[in-house]
Amino acid sequence: MLNIAITAGGTSEHIDGVRRLTNISTGLLGWYCLETILDYFCAEKRSDFHVTYLFTETAFRKALDKEQLPFVDFVPVTDAESVYHAVDALTKSVPVDFFIHSMAISDFTLAYVASTEELAKEINSLPYSGDAGATVREVLENPENRYSLTEKIPSDHNIILGLRRTQKVIPLIKRNNPNTFLVGFKLLKDVPEEELIRVANQLAGENGCDMVFANELAQLGESNHLGMLIRSGKVVDRPIGKKQIAEAIVREMMKQGGNK
Structure with missing residues:
Protein backbone atom coordinates (compact mmCIF):
# COMPACT_ATOMS: atom_id res chain seq x y z
CA MET A 1 0.00 0.00 0.00
CA LEU A 2 1.35 3.40 -1.00
CA ASN A 3 0.49 6.27 1.35
CA ILE A 4 0.59 9.71 -0.22
CA ALA A 5 0.04 13.10 1.45
CA ILE A 6 -0.61 16.48 -0.17
CA THR A 7 -1.00 19.89 1.45
CA ALA A 8 -2.79 22.63 -0.49
CA GLY A 9 -3.91 26.22 -0.09
CA GLY A 10 -2.80 29.11 2.08
CA THR A 11 -3.15 29.33 5.85
CA SER A 12 -5.18 32.05 7.52
CA GLU A 13 -4.10 33.61 10.83
CA HIS A 14 -6.81 35.31 12.91
CA ILE A 15 -6.39 38.95 13.95
CA ASP A 16 -9.78 39.17 15.66
CA GLY A 17 -13.27 37.77 15.19
CA VAL A 18 -13.61 39.14 11.65
CA ARG A 19 -10.10 39.89 10.33
CA ARG A 20 -7.34 37.57 9.15
CA LEU A 21 -3.82 37.50 7.76
CA THR A 22 -3.52 35.26 4.72
CA ASN A 23 -1.66 34.88 1.41
CA ILE A 24 -2.32 34.55 -2.31
CA SER A 25 -2.14 30.76 -2.58
CA THR A 26 -5.16 29.23 -4.38
CA GLY A 27 -4.31 25.58 -3.71
CA LEU A 28 -4.83 24.84 -7.41
CA LEU A 29 -1.42 23.21 -7.87
CA GLY A 30 -2.06 20.86 -4.96
CA TRP A 31 -5.41 19.90 -6.46
CA TYR A 32 -3.83 19.20 -9.83
CA CYS A 33 -1.29 16.98 -8.07
CA LEU A 34 -4.18 15.02 -6.52
CA GLU A 35 -5.94 14.65 -9.87
CA THR A 36 -2.70 13.55 -11.55
CA ILE A 37 -2.05 10.92 -8.88
CA LEU A 38 -5.58 9.55 -9.23
CA ASP A 39 -5.22 9.44 -13.01
CA TYR A 40 -1.84 7.72 -12.71
CA PHE A 41 -3.12 4.87 -10.56
CA CYS A 42 -6.29 4.54 -12.64
CA ALA A 43 -4.19 4.17 -15.80
CA GLU A 44 -2.07 1.56 -14.02
CA LYS A 45 -5.26 -0.19 -12.85
CA ARG A 46 -3.98 -0.08 -9.28
CA SER A 47 -5.92 0.30 -6.07
CA ASP A 48 -3.06 -0.18 -3.59
CA PHE A 49 -2.74 3.48 -2.65
CA HIS A 50 -4.30 6.10 -0.39
CA VAL A 51 -4.05 9.90 -0.39
CA THR A 52 -4.41 12.20 2.61
CA TYR A 53 -5.27 15.68 1.33
CA LEU A 54 -4.78 18.51 3.84
CA PHE A 55 -6.43 21.71 2.64
CA THR A 56 -7.44 25.17 3.81
CA GLU A 57 -10.94 26.55 3.35
CA THR A 58 -9.89 28.89 0.53
CA ALA A 59 -8.10 26.14 -1.42
CA PHE A 60 -9.54 25.18 -4.79
CA ARG A 61 -11.55 21.95 -4.79
CA LYS A 62 -14.12 20.24 -6.94
CA ALA A 63 -16.09 17.03 -6.72
CA LEU A 64 -14.30 13.75 -7.33
CA ASP A 65 -15.84 10.78 -9.10
CA LYS A 66 -17.48 8.32 -6.73
CA GLU A 67 -14.90 5.73 -7.80
CA GLN A 68 -12.09 8.03 -6.66
CA LEU A 69 -13.51 9.11 -3.30
CA PRO A 70 -12.57 5.93 -1.35
CA PHE A 71 -8.90 6.57 -2.11
CA VAL A 72 -8.79 10.09 -0.58
CA ASP A 73 -9.16 11.41 2.97
CA PHE A 74 -9.81 15.16 3.11
CA VAL A 75 -8.41 16.86 6.22
CA PRO A 76 -9.36 20.55 6.70
CA VAL A 77 -6.88 22.88 8.40
CA THR A 78 -6.94 26.61 9.10
CA ASP A 79 -3.86 28.31 10.53
CA ALA A 80 -0.19 27.36 10.72
CA GLU A 81 -0.61 25.74 14.12
CA SER A 82 -3.41 23.45 12.91
CA VAL A 83 -1.27 22.38 9.94
CA TYR A 84 1.66 21.63 12.24
CA HIS A 85 -0.44 19.38 14.47
CA ALA A 86 -2.19 17.67 11.54
CA VAL A 87 1.08 16.87 9.75
CA ASP A 88 2.72 15.74 12.99
CA ALA A 89 -0.16 13.39 13.77
CA LEU A 90 -0.31 12.02 10.23
CA THR A 91 3.42 11.35 9.86
CA LYS A 92 3.59 9.71 13.28
CA SER A 93 0.67 7.38 12.60
CA VAL A 94 1.11 6.57 8.90
CA PRO A 95 4.25 5.51 6.99
CA VAL A 96 3.93 8.17 4.28
CA ASP A 97 5.71 7.11 1.10
CA PHE A 98 5.28 10.39 -0.83
CA PHE A 99 4.58 13.85 0.55
CA ILE A 100 3.84 16.83 -1.73
CA HIS A 101 4.03 19.86 0.55
CA SER A 102 2.61 22.60 -1.68
CA MET A 103 0.71 24.55 1.01
CA ALA A 104 1.71 28.17 1.59
CA ILE A 105 2.04 28.32 5.38
CA SER A 106 2.39 31.65 7.14
CA ASP A 107 5.79 32.32 8.68
CA PHE A 108 4.10 34.50 11.31
CA THR A 109 0.96 34.41 13.42
CA THR A 166 5.17 29.96 13.55
CA GLN A 167 6.61 26.47 13.93
CA LYS A 168 8.05 25.14 10.68
CA VAL A 169 6.07 22.22 9.31
CA ILE A 170 8.39 20.81 6.66
CA PRO A 171 11.09 19.52 9.07
CA LEU A 172 8.47 17.31 10.76
CA ILE A 173 7.95 15.20 7.67
CA LYS A 174 11.37 13.55 7.41
CA ARG A 175 11.87 13.69 11.18
CA ASN A 176 8.81 11.47 11.70
CA ASN A 177 9.09 9.49 8.44
CA PRO A 178 12.75 9.34 7.31
CA ASN A 179 11.89 7.21 4.27
CA THR A 180 9.30 9.59 2.84
CA PHE A 181 9.96 10.97 -0.64
CA LEU A 182 9.44 14.66 0.07
CA VAL A 183 8.59 17.31 -2.51
CA GLY A 184 9.11 20.86 -1.25
CA PHE A 185 8.33 24.23 -2.82
CA LYS A 186 10.22 27.51 -2.84
CA LEU A 187 8.87 30.87 -4.03
CA LEU A 188 11.08 33.95 -4.15
CA LYS A 189 10.73 37.45 -5.56
CA ASP A 190 13.06 39.43 -7.81
CA VAL A 191 15.99 37.01 -7.77
CA PRO A 192 18.05 35.58 -10.65
CA GLU A 193 17.73 31.92 -11.53
CA GLU A 194 21.07 31.02 -9.94
CA GLU A 195 19.93 32.38 -6.58
CA LEU A 196 16.59 30.58 -6.83
CA ILE A 197 18.39 27.27 -7.46
CA ARG A 198 20.76 27.93 -4.57
CA VAL A 199 17.95 28.64 -2.12
CA ALA A 200 15.95 25.63 -3.35
CA ASN A 201 18.96 23.39 -2.76
CA GLN A 202 19.38 24.93 0.68
CA LEU A 203 15.73 24.10 1.47
CA ALA A 204 16.33 20.54 0.30
CA GLY A 205 19.48 20.16 2.38
CA GLU A 206 17.97 21.53 5.57
CA ASN A 207 14.71 19.59 5.41
CA GLY A 208 15.55 16.42 3.53
CA CYS A 209 13.56 17.30 0.41
CA ASP A 210 14.11 14.78 -2.36
CA MET A 211 12.79 17.23 -4.92
CA VAL A 212 11.94 20.95 -4.94
CA PHE A 213 9.78 22.95 -7.29
CA ALA A 214 11.16 26.49 -7.35
CA ASN A 215 9.77 29.58 -8.99
CA GLU A 216 9.83 33.35 -8.91
CA LEU A 217 6.79 35.46 -8.00
CA ALA A 218 6.62 37.13 -11.41
CA GLN A 219 6.25 33.67 -12.99
CA LEU A 220 3.01 32.82 -11.20
CA GLY A 221 -0.13 32.27 -13.26
CA GLU A 222 -2.61 29.61 -14.35
CA SER A 223 -1.49 28.84 -17.91
CA ASN A 224 1.93 30.52 -17.90
CA HIS A 225 3.09 29.43 -14.44
CA LEU A 226 6.81 28.78 -14.83
CA GLY A 227 9.34 27.11 -12.60
CA MET A 228 12.07 24.53 -12.19
CA LEU A 229 11.88 21.03 -10.81
CA ILE A 230 15.14 20.43 -8.96
CA ARG A 231 16.50 17.07 -7.83
CA SER A 232 19.97 16.32 -6.46
CA GLY A 233 20.96 19.92 -7.07
CA LYS A 234 20.09 19.88 -10.77
CA VAL A 235 17.15 21.14 -12.82
CA VAL A 236 15.39 18.04 -14.17
CA ASP A 237 12.37 19.74 -15.76
CA ARG A 238 10.97 23.19 -16.61
CA PRO A 239 7.21 22.65 -16.91
CA ILE A 240 4.90 25.50 -17.92
CA GLY A 241 1.38 25.76 -16.50
CA LYS A 242 0.06 24.47 -13.17
CA LYS A 243 -1.34 21.24 -14.59
CA GLN A 244 1.91 20.50 -16.41
CA ILE A 245 3.85 21.25 -13.22
CA ALA A 246 1.69 18.76 -11.29
CA GLU A 247 2.22 16.14 -14.00
CA ALA A 248 5.99 16.67 -13.93
CA ILE A 249 6.09 16.38 -10.13
CA VAL A 250 4.07 13.16 -10.06
CA ARG A 251 5.99 11.68 -13.01
CA GLU A 252 9.37 12.28 -11.37
CA MET A 253 8.04 11.19 -8.00
CA MET A 254 6.72 7.89 -9.29
CA LYS A 255 10.04 7.11 -10.94
CA GLN A 256 11.45 6.93 -7.42
CA GLY A 257 9.22 4.21 -6.04
CA GLY A 258 5.78 4.09 -7.59
CA ASN A 259 6.03 0.31 -7.74
CA LYS A 260 6.52 -0.29 -4.01
Whole structure:
Protein backbone atom coordinates (compact mmCIF):
# COMPACT_ATOMS: atom_id res chain seq x y z
CA MET A 1 0.00 0.00 0.00
CA LEU A 2 1.35 3.40 -1.00
CA ASN A 3 0.49 6.27 1.35
CA ILE A 4 0.59 9.71 -0.22
CA ALA A 5 0.04 13.10 1.45
CA ILE A 6 -0.61 16.48 -0.17
CA THR A 7 -1.00 19.89 1.45
CA ALA A 8 -2.79 22.63 -0.49
CA GLY A 9 -3.91 26.22 -0.09
CA GLY A 10 -2.80 29.11 2.08
CA THR A 11 -3.15 29.33 5.85
CA SER A 12 -5.18 32.05 7.52
CA GLU A 13 -4.10 33.61 10.83
CA HIS A 14 -6.81 35.31 12.91
CA ILE A 15 -6.39 38.95 13.95
CA ASP A 16 -9.78 39.17 15.66
CA GLY A 17 -13.27 37.77 15.19
CA VAL A 18 -13.61 39.14 11.65
CA ARG A 19 -10.10 39.89 10.33
CA ARG A 20 -7.34 37.57 9.15
CA LEU A 21 -3.82 37.50 7.76
CA THR A 22 -3.52 35.26 4.72
CA ASN A 23 -1.66 34.88 1.41
CA ILE A 24 -2.32 34.55 -2.31
CA SER A 25 -2.14 30.76 -2.58
CA THR A 26 -5.16 29.23 -4.38
CA GLY A 27 -4.31 25.58 -3.71
CA LEU A 28 -4.83 24.84 -7.41
CA LEU A 29 -1.42 23.21 -7.87
CA GLY A 30 -2.06 20.86 -4.96
CA TRP A 31 -5.41 19.90 -6.46
CA TYR A 32 -3.83 19.20 -9.83
CA CYS A 33 -1.29 16.98 -8.07
CA LEU A 34 -4.18 15.02 -6.52
CA GLU A 35 -5.94 14.65 -9.87
CA THR A 36 -2.70 13.55 -11.55
CA ILE A 37 -2.05 10.92 -8.88
CA LEU A 38 -5.58 9.55 -9.23
CA ASP A 39 -5.22 9.44 -13.01
CA TYR A 40 -1.84 7.72 -12.71
CA PHE A 41 -3.12 4.87 -10.56
CA CYS A 42 -6.29 4.54 -12.64
CA ALA A 43 -4.19 4.17 -15.80
CA GLU A 44 -2.07 1.56 -14.02
CA LYS A 45 -5.26 -0.19 -12.85
CA ARG A 46 -3.98 -0.08 -9.28
CA SER A 47 -5.92 0.30 -6.07
CA ASP A 48 -3.06 -0.18 -3.59
CA PHE A 49 -2.74 3.48 -2.65
CA HIS A 50 -4.30 6.10 -0.39
CA VAL A 51 -4.05 9.90 -0.39
CA THR A 52 -4.41 12.20 2.61
CA TYR A 53 -5.27 15.68 1.33
CA LEU A 54 -4.78 18.51 3.84
CA PHE A 55 -6.43 21.71 2.64
CA THR A 56 -7.44 25.17 3.81
CA GLU A 57 -10.94 26.55 3.35
CA THR A 58 -9.89 28.89 0.53
CA ALA A 59 -8.10 26.14 -1.42
CA PHE A 60 -9.54 25.18 -4.79
CA ARG A 61 -11.55 21.95 -4.79
CA LYS A 62 -14.12 20.24 -6.94
CA ALA A 63 -16.09 17.03 -6.72
CA LEU A 64 -14.30 13.75 -7.33
CA ASP A 65 -15.84 10.78 -9.10
CA LYS A 66 -17.48 8.32 -6.73
CA GLU A 67 -14.90 5.73 -7.80
CA GLN A 68 -12.09 8.03 -6.66
CA LEU A 69 -13.51 9.11 -3.30
CA PRO A 70 -12.57 5.93 -1.35
CA PHE A 71 -8.90 6.57 -2.11
CA VAL A 72 -8.79 10.09 -0.58
CA ASP A 73 -9.16 11.41 2.97
CA PHE A 74 -9.81 15.16 3.11
CA VAL A 75 -8.41 16.86 6.22
CA PRO A 76 -9.36 20.55 6.70
CA VAL A 77 -6.88 22.88 8.40
CA THR A 78 -6.94 26.61 9.10
CA ASP A 79 -3.86 28.31 10.53
CA ALA A 80 -0.19 27.36 10.72
CA GLU A 81 -0.61 25.74 14.12
CA SER A 82 -3.41 23.45 12.91
CA VAL A 83 -1.27 22.38 9.94
CA TYR A 84 1.66 21.63 12.24
CA HIS A 85 -0.44 19.38 14.47
CA ALA A 86 -2.19 17.67 11.54
CA VAL A 87 1.08 16.87 9.75
CA ASP A 88 2.72 15.74 12.99
CA ALA A 89 -0.16 13.39 13.77
CA LEU A 90 -0.31 12.02 10.23
CA THR A 91 3.42 11.35 9.86
CA LYS A 92 3.59 9.71 13.28
CA SER A 93 0.67 7.38 12.60
CA VAL A 94 1.11 6.57 8.90
CA PRO A 95 4.25 5.51 6.99
CA VAL A 96 3.93 8.17 4.28
CA ASP A 97 5.71 7.11 1.10
CA PHE A 98 5.28 10.39 -0.83
CA PHE A 99 4.58 13.85 0.55
CA ILE A 100 3.84 16.83 -1.73
CA HIS A 101 4.03 19.86 0.55
CA SER A 102 2.61 22.60 -1.68
CA MET A 103 0.71 24.55 1.01
CA ALA A 104 1.71 28.17 1.59
CA ILE A 105 2.04 28.32 5.38
CA SER A 106 2.39 31.65 7.14
CA ASP A 107 5.79 32.32 8.68
CA PHE A 108 4.10 34.50 11.31
CA THR A 109 0.96 34.41 13.42
CA LEU A 110 -0.62 37.03 15.66
CA ALA A 111 0.81 37.61 19.11
CA TYR A 112 -1.25 40.70 20.00
CA VAL A 113 -2.97 43.83 18.71
CA ALA A 114 -2.38 47.09 20.57
CA SER A 115 -3.31 50.72 20.17
CA THR A 116 -0.31 52.72 18.94
CA GLU A 117 -1.07 55.39 21.54
CA GLU A 118 -1.38 52.95 24.45
CA LEU A 119 1.78 51.09 23.43
CA ALA A 120 3.71 54.35 23.23
CA LYS A 121 2.50 55.29 26.73
CA GLU A 122 3.57 51.92 28.12
CA ILE A 123 7.04 52.22 26.62
CA ASN A 124 7.37 55.84 27.78
CA SER A 125 6.52 54.87 31.38
CA LEU A 126 9.20 52.18 31.61
CA PRO A 127 11.76 52.50 34.44
CA TYR A 128 14.85 52.28 32.26
CA SER A 129 17.92 50.75 33.84
CA GLY A 130 20.68 48.60 32.42
CA ASP A 131 19.84 47.33 28.96
CA ALA A 132 17.09 49.74 27.82
CA GLY A 133 16.78 47.96 24.50
CA ALA A 134 15.95 44.68 26.19
CA THR A 135 13.34 46.40 28.37
CA VAL A 136 11.61 47.93 25.35
CA ARG A 137 11.78 44.62 23.52
CA GLU A 138 9.96 42.90 26.39
CA VAL A 139 7.09 45.36 26.06
CA LEU A 140 7.02 45.05 22.28
CA GLU A 141 6.82 41.27 22.58
CA ASN A 142 4.26 41.21 25.38
CA PRO A 143 2.52 44.54 26.13
CA GLU A 144 0.10 44.81 29.03
CA ASN A 145 -2.39 46.94 27.09
CA ARG A 146 -3.78 44.95 24.20
CA TYR A 147 -7.09 44.27 22.52
CA SER A 148 -9.10 41.10 23.02
CA LEU A 149 -8.81 38.94 19.92
CA THR A 150 -12.21 37.31 20.30
CA GLU A 151 -14.23 40.31 19.10
CA LYS A 152 -13.91 42.96 16.39
CA ILE A 153 -11.09 45.41 17.14
CA PRO A 154 -12.29 49.05 17.18
CA SER A 155 -11.39 51.04 14.09
CA ASP A 156 -11.13 54.47 15.75
CA HIS A 157 -7.42 54.16 16.63
CA ASN A 158 -4.25 53.31 14.80
CA ILE A 159 -3.02 49.88 15.84
CA ILE A 160 0.15 47.81 15.89
CA LEU A 161 0.14 44.10 15.16
CA GLY A 162 2.63 42.03 17.11
CA LEU A 163 3.60 38.90 15.18
CA ARG A 164 5.50 35.84 16.34
CA ARG A 165 7.10 33.14 14.24
CA THR A 166 5.17 29.96 13.55
CA GLN A 167 6.61 26.47 13.93
CA LYS A 168 8.05 25.14 10.68
CA VAL A 169 6.07 22.22 9.31
CA ILE A 170 8.39 20.81 6.66
CA PRO A 171 11.09 19.52 9.07
CA LEU A 172 8.47 17.31 10.76
CA ILE A 173 7.95 15.20 7.67
CA LYS A 174 11.37 13.55 7.41
CA ARG A 175 11.87 13.69 11.18
CA ASN A 176 8.81 11.47 11.70
CA ASN A 177 9.09 9.49 8.44
CA PRO A 178 12.75 9.34 7.31
CA ASN A 179 11.89 7.21 4.27
CA THR A 180 9.30 9.59 2.84
CA PHE A 181 9.96 10.97 -0.64
CA LEU A 182 9.44 14.66 0.07
CA VAL A 183 8.59 17.31 -2.51
CA GLY A 184 9.11 20.86 -1.25
CA PHE A 185 8.33 24.23 -2.82
CA LYS A 186 10.22 27.51 -2.84
CA LEU A 187 8.87 30.87 -4.03
CA LEU A 188 11.08 33.95 -4.15
CA LYS A 189 10.73 37.45 -5.56
CA ASP A 190 13.06 39.43 -7.81
CA VAL A 191 15.99 37.01 -7.77
CA PRO A 192 18.05 35.58 -10.65
CA GLU A 193 17.73 31.92 -11.53
CA GLU A 194 21.07 31.02 -9.94
CA GLU A 195 19.93 32.38 -6.58
CA LEU A 196 16.59 30.58 -6.83
CA ILE A 197 18.39 27.27 -7.46
CA ARG A 198 20.76 27.93 -4.57
CA VAL A 199 17.95 28.64 -2.12
CA ALA A 200 15.95 25.63 -3.35
CA ASN A 201 18.96 23.39 -2.76
CA GLN A 202 19.38 24.93 0.68
CA LEU A 203 15.73 24.10 1.47
CA ALA A 204 16.33 20.54 0.30
CA GLY A 205 19.48 20.16 2.38
CA GLU A 206 17.97 21.53 5.57
CA ASN A 207 14.71 19.59 5.41
CA GLY A 208 15.55 16.42 3.53
CA CYS A 209 13.56 17.30 0.41
CA ASP A 210 14.11 14.78 -2.36
CA MET A 211 12.79 17.23 -4.92
CA VAL A 212 11.94 20.95 -4.94
CA PHE A 213 9.78 22.95 -7.29
CA ALA A 214 11.16 26.49 -7.35
CA ASN A 215 9.77 29.58 -8.99
CA GLU A 216 9.83 33.35 -8.91
CA LEU A 217 6.79 35.46 -8.00
CA ALA A 218 6.62 37.13 -11.41
CA GLN A 219 6.25 33.67 -12.99
CA LEU A 220 3.01 32.82 -11.20
CA GLY A 221 -0.13 32.27 -13.26
CA GLU A 222 -2.61 29.61 -14.35
CA SER A 223 -1.49 28.84 -17.91
CA ASN A 224 1.93 30.52 -17.90
CA HIS A 225 3.09 29.43 -14.44
CA LEU A 226 6.81 28.78 -14.83
CA GLY A 227 9.34 27.11 -12.60
CA MET A 228 12.07 24.53 -12.19
CA LEU A 229 11.88 21.03 -10.81
CA ILE A 230 15.14 20.43 -8.96
CA ARG A 231 16.50 17.07 -7.83
CA SER A 232 19.97 16.32 -6.46
CA GLY A 233 20.96 19.92 -7.07
CA LYS A 234 20.09 19.88 -10.77
CA VAL A 235 17.15 21.14 -12.82
CA VAL A 236 15.39 18.04 -14.17
CA ASP A 237 12.37 19.74 -15.76
CA ARG A 238 10.97 23.19 -16.61
CA PRO A 239 7.21 22.65 -16.91
CA ILE A 240 4.90 25.50 -17.92
CA GLY A 241 1.38 25.76 -16.50
CA LYS A 242 0.06 24.47 -13.17
CA LYS A 243 -1.34 21.24 -14.59
CA GLN A 244 1.91 20.50 -16.41
CA ILE A 245 3.85 21.25 -13.22
CA ALA A 246 1.69 18.76 -11.29
CA GLU A 247 2.22 16.14 -14.00
CA ALA A 248 5.99 16.67 -13.93
CA ILE A 249 6.09 16.38 -10.13
CA VAL A 250 4.07 13.16 -10.06
CA ARG A 251 5.99 11.68 -13.01
CA GLU A 252 9.37 12.28 -11.37
CA MET A 253 8.04 11.19 -8.00
CA MET A 254 6.72 7.89 -9.29
CA LYS A 255 10.04 7.11 -10.94
CA GLN A 256 11.45 6.93 -7.42
CA GLY A 257 9.22 4.21 -6.04
CA GLY A 258 5.78 4.09 -7.59
CA ASN A 259 6.03 0.31 -7.74
CA LYS A 260 6.52 -0.29 -4.01
